[in-house]
Amino acid sequence: MRFFKLAVISLIIIFLLFTCIGLFLPSSVTVTRKEFINASADSVRFYTNNIYHWKYWLNGVDTNYKLSTAENATIKLGSYTISVLKNTPENIATSWNAKNTKDRVCHIQLDDSEPNVTTIYMSFQQHLSWLPWDRLGGMLHDEVIGPSIQASLEKLKEVVEKTSN
16 A cells, blocks of 8 residues: 555656646747748749649648538648638648647748749647646657658649749
8 A cells, every 4th residue: 555655646746747847848839841942932822822732732632632612711631620811922821620639820931032932931830738748749849740841842842843844
C-alpha cells in the first residue's frame, strides 16, 4: 500500500511539473515556409486563390479530394474540412477543421514586388490547449508540418512555371 501511495503521489507531482513547464511554452504555434516562383502573381493566384485548384499542387489533395456543393467554398482533405475565411488578391486565409483537433488557420500570401518573380508565403497557425502534452507537442509542429508545406510550394512552383512558359 505504501508503494502504491508513493507511485500515485509521484505521478501527480510529475503531471504538475510538466503542466507548469508547459504553461511557459507558447499557446499557439505557427509554421511558415516560402518559395520564389518565376512567374507573374496572376499566374500564381490562379492556383492559390481558388481552393478548387489546390488539387494541382497541395500535398495530399490529389488522393483524398472532395468538393462541396455548399455556397461557401470548402473541400475535404482526408479528415480535414477546409473552408475559406478570407480571399483577397494578396492573401487567402483558410480554416482546417477536423474532429478531435484544434482548428488550424492557413494563410497564403503573395508578394509580387519583384518583376516576373512572385514570392509565396504559406503558414499554418494552431492554438494549443493548456495540457502539457499539447504544448510540448507543439514544438514538433515545424518538423511534422513544415516538410509537407515545402513540398506543396515546390509542386506549386513547378506547376506554375510549367504552365506560364
